[in-house]
Every structure is written in C-alpha cells, then in structure tokens.
Amino acid sequence: MKLDHTQPLEYSTDQNQLNILGFWIFLGAEIMLFATLFTAYFTLEGRTGSGPTPADIFEITPVLIETFVLLTSSFTIGLGVHAMRLGRKNAMLTFFGITLLLGLGFLGVEIYEFTHYYHVGATYQTSAFTAALLTTLGTHGAHVTLGLFWGLFIILQVKKRGLTPENANKSFIFSLYWHFLDVVWIFIFSFIYLKGMMM
C-alpha cells in the first residue's frame, strides 16, 4: 500500500481518500433523507386528527438535555480526531469513549421522551402528526444507535491494532457521521421542538 506522509493518516492512502469522499457523498444523500422527513413533518404537523397537537406534548427539559448532550458529544469527538492527528492514541480513545457515553445518555433521554409521548396518548398510530414526529425522531435515534455500535467497534479496533491508516480513516469517517447527526439534531431542535412550542 502506498503511503503519502504529507497527509494526515486518515488521508494517507488512495483508498482512504476514496472512502472519505464517498462518505461525504453519502452524507449528501442523508441530507435529502432528513429533508424528506422534515417535509413530511411540516406538511402533517397541523393534521392531528383527534390526537394531541405539538404544543400539547412537547416538554422543554428533556429536549434541552438532549441538545446539550449531543452538542457536547460533537465537541468531544472533534477533540478525539484532533488527538488522533497528534498521534495521541489514549487521549483519542478517551474522547471517543466520552462521546459514546454522551450518545448513550442522549438515547436514554430520548427513550424517556418516547415513553412520555406514549403516556400522553401520542403513539405511532394516533395521527399523521405523531407518525411524522416519531418517524423523524426515530430515524435520528436509529442513526445514533447505529453510531454507538459503530463507534464501539472502532474503539476496539484502534485498541487492538493501533492507529493504522485504516483505523484512522474509519475513526475520521465516524466523526463525520457523528457531527452530521448533531447537525440534524439542531434542525430537529429548532424546527420541530422550538417551533412547535412557540405556536
């Protein structure tokens, strides 16, 4: 394998560069995926049938916790990549670990939130609004869950095999994924929760 030492490790081989560009294109597709979910949500937001309206069920506290936790995790994974570029394997693993723990925390709050919705009578089958809401949140949550497993695998691999070009590449791509989930959350936070509670 040809190594290009002028580049950071994660860009150092041809295949690594392909992987990173390919993943960015995948994120482009993800933008459309979430845009479609948002479109559905905005269209169906007011169509609550006999079920509750957004203002009826949204609570600010869990949303604030989720937002803060996810923003912080986005910060820590950025630090993780920075540490990786410095070659500080242990620091990197620590930051990745913190990120995953924060992700787990986020998921916990989201599960609480979903049970809350269930208890106030906003289930998946209640109305077009709840279906669109839970699908949008659920898709994001599923992404986070997948990310937790993925991140765990990467930590294990870095531990076992060290900071190879391959592992650095995987870690960097994972960080892109995680940041992207944070961006999506910002939009959920702004245009689902805050907008819903504002009305």
Add this chain to the structure above:
Amino acid sequence: MKELFPAKQVMGFVFSLILTAVALLVYFTDLSFGVGMTILLVTAFIQAFLQLVVFMHAGESKDGKSIYTTIFYGVIIALITVFGTLLILLWDM
C-alpha cells in the same frame, strides 16, 4: 494537556452553545411567529455551517471543492423539496 484542546474547536463549541441559547429566545420570550422563525432559521443554518467547517473539516483535503459542491447541491435540492412541497400542499391549497 493543552494541546488536546485547540482554540478553534473550543471556540466553535462555545459559539454553538451561544447559538443554541439565542434560539431558545423564541421559547422563553414572546415573539411573533415571523420573528421567531427568522431567528430559528438563522441560528440553525449558522450552526450547521459551523459544524461543517470547524468540526468536519469539509474543505481541508484536495477534494474540498467536490465536497462543498455536493453538500451545497444537497442543501439546495433539500430546500426546494421542503418549500416546494409546502407551497403545493399547504400554502396554495
């Protein structure tokens, strides 16, 4: 220890917290719908741009141009889809 916390990233984090706080204004104060939506749109898009540049290093490699083109193309199509649909199904019905 200090080298693990580069100023750029820390500033980015602080700034994103500030943006979140600004967005929260629409909840804690009594703004009209139009003003509120404007604030949300501005903060959300700045926030997204911040992540893209500061945390995701979108422009750093020699494929930066392709990456930015892809993302902006995606964003444009996404906005067309969202607002086009709203125009068809809500605003003009």
Add this chain to the structure above:
Amino acid sequence: MKFKSGLLISLMALVTILAGCEPLLVLDPKGPQAERQASDIMLSIGIMAVIVIVVLVILAVILFKYRASKQPDDYEPPHIEGNIWVEVICIGIPVLIVAYLSFVSVQSNYIVESAPTGYENEEPLVIYASSSDWKWHFSYPEQGIETVNYLYIPTDRPLEFKLYSHGPITSFWIPQLGGQKYAMADMVTTLHLGADVPGEYMGRNANFSGKGFAENIFNVTAMSQKEFDEWVEEVHERAEPLTEDVFNKLLEPGHLGQMTFTGTHLEFSPAPEHNHGSDTDDLESNHDDHTSHDTQTDSTNVETDHSGH
C-alpha cells in the same frame, strides 16, 4: 431513406384514420373552458409540428449529404469545437418558443381556474360531485336533489363543481366541457365549467381507482335553464328522498345505474372540511372532529335554507 418514408407512411395512415372519424372529443369543445384548452392544444400542436418538421428535414439532409458511401475514401471529417453564435441561436429560438408558450399557459391557467367567460355575471350553479367505488354522486344543494351517475346541467350558466371522494382519489372529467380535476377524500376541490350547447356528453373518472375503474362513467345532459327547472320540479314530484341508510348502501363498492333522489347526502354526511377555493375555507379549523362536524352541518343548513325559496 427507408426510415423516413416508413415514418411518413405511418403518419399519413394515422391522419387518414383520424379524418375518417368523428372529431376527437377534446378538440370538439362545447363550453368556454374546453374551448380555451382546445385552442391551446391546437396552438401547441402547430408550433410543435413545425419544430419536428425542421428537425426531420435537417436530419434527412445531413444524412443524405454526409453518408459514408457517398464520400471519397480519404475524406477526413474536420474537428469542429462549436460556434458561439450557432449555439446562441440553438438556445435562443427554444427560449423564445418556451417563453411564448409559458405566457399562453399562465394566462390559460387563470382563465380555466375562474368562472367561464361569456356568462360570468350569472349566478353559478353549485354541484357537489363526489365519487365512491365506482359511481358518481351529484348533489344539487340549492335544488335539494341528488342523482347518481348522471348529470343534468343548464347551458349558458357558470357551473361550479365541488369535488371530493368517498374512497380513492378520482378525477372528474367531462372532455367536451373542460379538463379534469382530482376528487379526494380529505378536501374539496373546485372545478369551473360551463356548457354553451345543449346536448349529451360523456363524463368519467379519469384517475385509476381500482377494479371497476373502466366503467366509472356518467352521462351529462346540457339543456336550457327552462328545461332544467322543469326537470328539478319533476324530480321533486316523483323521486324518493335520500336517507342515510339508502346512501350508505349506495356507497358500497360496485356499479349502479342512474338514480334520482330528493334531498342530498350533504345534510347527513357533509363534505370534507378543507374546502379549497371557497370562502368557507378555514385553515385554522378545529381539529376536534365534533366541532368541525357542527360547523359543516351549519353551513349546509344555510345552503338548504337558500334552496327553500
């Protein structure tokens, strides 16, 4: 050029067949909306035919002139990158054509979406046309009449069809009076039509709606206002009232012949609340089913009162 002649012969064959038949429904309009649409269609066919012919001629000439068998063996085709002026012309002409057609199209949009021209001062006749699998129910709230699978309309008077569906999306279409519009279960759409000439016209559901879709047709009879009034009176004398039970039977999937009732189903089974293109449109309407039912019943009551005099 075998290809060219083959194409031409088949085109000619089609034209002959076309000429041998009755005029095509869409191009034989009997109302102002359909007339506008037919003239748009003829205009675009004309322009488009010119484009096709130009392309065909250029192609034929080039193929004839530059075919390999005609050229010397040592002929080396030149390398031509392109010419800015040629390309400006190639872009410019289509832009002009499209701009012109866009202008016409936008104008027509507003025309077909408003009351038909010629008698716009007349009071429009409002007819609720709702579809169920696979029939059409026509309610005349002013006249207090409901028919199934046939439609009587007065000529020289704007017709305002309120369309909705008791099932899948359908499309209400009377080709000779004007183009179609969807009828959906969750909203009411409005179609403006008018008839200039008395006569019988074909109407149908144009949007695929399941097994019985092919036979989902209805008859339209246009007549003078006087005849129409007589028919209304006759119906009131002879027809049975439409009860909720009877109506629910009618809604069951299947085909029915033509039927006539007094009263309309709007009284007990109102149209959907989202009423597009009408004054009663209320976007902020209550999401609670009960209240919306009440408001709907109120508005239909008002309409029934209207017909009382």
Add this chain to the structure above:
Amino acid sequence: MEFFERFAIPHPSPMIYASMVAIALVSIGILVGITYFKKWGYLWHEWFTTVDHKKIGIMYLISALVMLFRGGADAILMRAQLSGPDMKLLDGQHYNEIFTTHGVVMIMFMAMPFIFAFMNLVIPLQIGARDVAFPRLNALSFWLFFAGAMLFNISFVIGGSPDAGWTSYFPLAGNDFSTSVGTNYYMLALQISGIGSLMTGINMMTTILKMRAPGMTLMKMPMFTWSTLIANVIIVFAFPVLTVALLMGTTDRLFGTHFFTTTNGGMDMLWANFFWVWGHPEVYILILPAFGLYSEIISTFSSRNLYGYKSMVGSMVLISLLSFLVWTHHFFTMGQGALTNSIFSITTMAIAVPTGVKIFNWLFTLWKGKIRFTVPMLYSIGFIPLFTIGGVTGVMLAMSAADYQYHNTMFLVAHFHNTIIPGVVFAMLAGLTYYWPKFFGFMLNEKIGKSTFWLLTVGFVLAFFPMYITGLDGQARRMYTYSEATGFGPLNMLSFVGAALMAIGFATIVYNVYYSYKNSPRNIGSDPWDARSLEWATHTPVPEYNFARVPQVFSSEAFWDAKKKGHQLFKGELKDIHMPNNSGVPFIMGIIFFIAGFSFIFAIWIPAVIALIGIFVCMALRSFELDHGRHIHVKEIKEIEAQYEEVQGNEARSHTTTRV
C-alpha cells in the same frame, strides 16, 4: 392452515397457474442443469462472489434483458386485451395487476439495471481506472437490486401482485382498498433495490470524481462519463426521497400509521408528492446516460468529434437541477392554485431548452461527418426524430391548463413511451450492440440487428402514435376495457399490431445473440468500430486489470488522438497491480435482504427480526475485517499481455480489411 392462506393468490386464473408451473419447472431445470454440469463452483467463484465491475455489469445486463421480456409479456397482454372493444382476455383485477407490474418492472428492474450495466461495464474503462471506487459495495448494490427484482417477480405466484398502478397512489394502495399483500411487495422490493441504486450512485460519483486517469480533467471526460456523473448525482439526491416515502407507505400498511390514510389527519397527496419528487428526477436518471451513449455512438460513426462539448455538459448540469424543480406537473389537476401550476408549468417547459440544445448538437455532430449506418448508429438516428416528438409532446403536457385534458389519458401514455422507448430502450440496444464486442469478443450480426431495428421502430410508431389520438378522444389510461360506442377499437387494434411487431423485434435480439455466438469471427481486434474514447484502447476481451499501464490522457477523445496524432497513451514500466479480493458477503446479504423483505411482506416477524440482525452482523463483520486485496505481479501481467499481443499480431495484418 390459516398461516398458509395468506400465501395463496387472491385472484387466480389459469394463466397464473400456468406461469406458476412454468416458473417452477424452469427453476428446477436450471438448478438440476447447474448440478449436472457441476457448475456450482464456477458460478460461485466467478460470478456470485465477484467484485469485478465488468462481471457485475454483465450480470446487470442479463437481468435487464430477462426483465425486459417479463415486462414485455405484460405489455403484449395489455395490448391484446385492449385490441378490441369488450375483450374478455383479462378481467379488471388481472389487468390492473399487469399494468402495475409492467410499469414497475420496466422502470425499476429493466431500465435501471440496463443503465447500471453500461455504467459498470464502461465507466472504469472510459476513465482509465482499474475498477470502481468501492468494488465490494458495487457487488452489494447488484445483489440488492437482484434481491428486490426477484422479490417483486414472485409476487404474482405467492400472495398476489400489486394492483394500484406503478405510482401506487394512496389511499387506493392503502389497506382499505388494496387488501392483498401485493402493495407490500411493491414497497419492500422497491426499498431493497432502491438502497442498491443509492449505493451505486455514491460509488459511481466517487469513482468518476477521484479515479480518472492522469490528465483527464473534468472537461476532458468523455460524454458518457459526464452523463453518468450527472445521473448519479441525481440518484444520490433523489433516491432518499423514495426511501422515506416507501418507509411511510410500509408503516401505513403494516403498522397502522396515518401518513397517507384518509383518517386521523393523513394526507393521500403527500405520497403522490414524494413519489414524484423522486419520480421525475428518476426519468432523467434513465435518459441522461442514454444521451451519453448516443453522444459516443453518433460521434464514432460520423467520425467527428462531438459538436458543442461545453454546451452538452452545461445542458446536462442544468437538466439535473431542473429535474428537481418540476415534479408538480404530474398532478397539475390536484386542485392547487393557478400560481403553483404556472410556476411548475414554466420550469417544466424550461427543460425543453437544454434538451433542444442537445438535439441540435447531435445534428451538428453528424454535419460534415462520414456517416456509417451501423446498427448502433441506426438506433441513434431513429432516436433523434422520435425523441423530438416525445419531447415536444412533453412541452404540450407542460401547459397546465391544457394538461387538464391530457392528464390520465392515453395521450400521456403515448408521450412517456415516446420518450422512454426511443430515448432509453433504443439507447440501451444501441449500447448493447456497440459494446458487445468489447466484452464478449465477437460482433452481433449486423443484418439481424438491422431487422431488429426496423421491427422495433415501425412497431413503436404503430403501437404508440395512435394513443395520442385516442387520448384526445377521451380514452383514459389504465382502463381494462371500453365499449364499442367509444370508437376506440380500430386505433387500439393498430396499437396491438405495433406491440406484436415490437415483440418479434425483441425476440430477434435473442436470436441474434445465438446466431452471432455460433457464426461471428473472433479475430475482431480491440477497436472494431474505429472508436474514439479510452475503453477501446485496451484489449478485447478486457483483461481483469483493464489497463496494464495507467493511460495518460490529453483530450476528451484520448484514444482517437492517440490513433491520429500519435499521442502515447501508455508510458512507463509495468508495476504490480493492486486488485480487490472476491467476497461472498454481498451475495449472502442479498439473500438476507430477500428473506427480510419477504418476511415483512407477510408480516412474519420472527424471521424478519432475525434477518435484520443478520444484516447488522454482516456490517459488523465487515467493520472488523482486514482485507488488503491482492496484487497481480509484473511477471503475470507480462504473460497475459504477451498472449494478447500474439493474437493482436495476427489481427494487425487483417485489421484494415475488417473495418466496417
């Protein structure tokens, strides 16, 4: 017994039972045959586990041809049923199933794999690469497409076909009005193959953006590469919309949500909206690579460079953006206001401008050329006027007020077949004939090929032009029957005759392959058409590593310039070539996806969950796997090259005489 009842077909007919038996017999025959000839090992090592873009391309090609016949059988049945008034060949339900599967099969499982076939076969060669960016992902894409296609195709013998049209508008496609599992098949099969398409999109974009030969800047890419790049950009941004829409449709049907229902706030038109947000770009995904192929072919057979290269590229970029701006024209009649209709009417017509530019550029490419009427060229020449007619009728449909009269009629059916058949199908057949020698080492017979072309063209004109007329006479689409009084009879009979001619035409393709396999000479050299771009610069058939040395490119017609100006394409020493390893995982994942899809369709939850877990396990294993690929060493390359040179040496002497 209740468990098994759901697998029964709700509307059986002798025809379906006969096909059931036929499918069973053919499947058993194939399995027995493979076992008898001991080909399982060969299939597994050479095809099921391959990651070679050329082999994957060939598998796409074969699948597309098979699906062409499946969809074609549907088509001929429909035309037969409508050939006269009150025909009793099919009943309403059966007819509905047939036009639904015809549409889905032709778009998703015929046209899509066909263009993917050419992308896979040609793109790496045309840009001078060894393979695509992610070879294993590429294999996974294929097997997901294949799983989706198979899933969709078993619908009519297990549980019943979808019957709500290829657009599957809700609420007709919802549980209330489509009670069989048919629409579940539609949702899941499209979902699975759609994911495959999305991955192809990412793969091809990355390949073209990153793996071009040195010297090949963006503006020196051959036109087919450009069109593929743009088409894949559209794929990447359009397919997620379909994914979400299908997800919502699936949950509506399986989990009782209310996205598109008529109760509890659901909005049926939201499905239509999403479907066309994906659906309109989809037609450009199909037509742009076709444009690319025509550009290559017209340029080759008029021995001219492509006229107006820059405006060709510009028009495609513009089309890619506009394609996302016009979707509402599929439901102008929904009842939205005149303003919305006007906006979308104008954007739709605007597409005619870049398309018109392309037509003129092709005409100017022919101008001053030296036109050879080979089979691929005949398709391209037939394409120009026929597609122009399809295009201008598109402009007519774009006039929204007039569209109130065209919508849902046979006029529309005529229009889109008029763009898709001369546009896409002709391009695919032209490409098939054009690239056949490159990948199979012999030419298809020109004489049979020409009769195929004429049968298809005459058949096409007879089959579809009458529909313009019946449409204007009030014949709605998707009607399974009509009465004598409507007067639609004679023209529909003409359509049937045309369809029959087309069927014969398609059959001659199979005969052509058989005949040419038996009779065509094998010493055709690597450049039988005197072509212009890089894919013709390597040997025929193409070696596994495509190019022994990476080519050096100076223009968009690198190979032509090498021939005429003496540019040297291949310089430098041979080096070891890095190649990816084969893998069985994509094939296995295809099977797991198939099982998952099938279980979801019938709501059998335990295997569904197990299959989903299996998918994640496969992904996890992939994450931990270390696979650095393998190297083909210089010695081996030299041996392979020497073999080719020996053959070529013989050819060089007869080269001038074999030119067409």
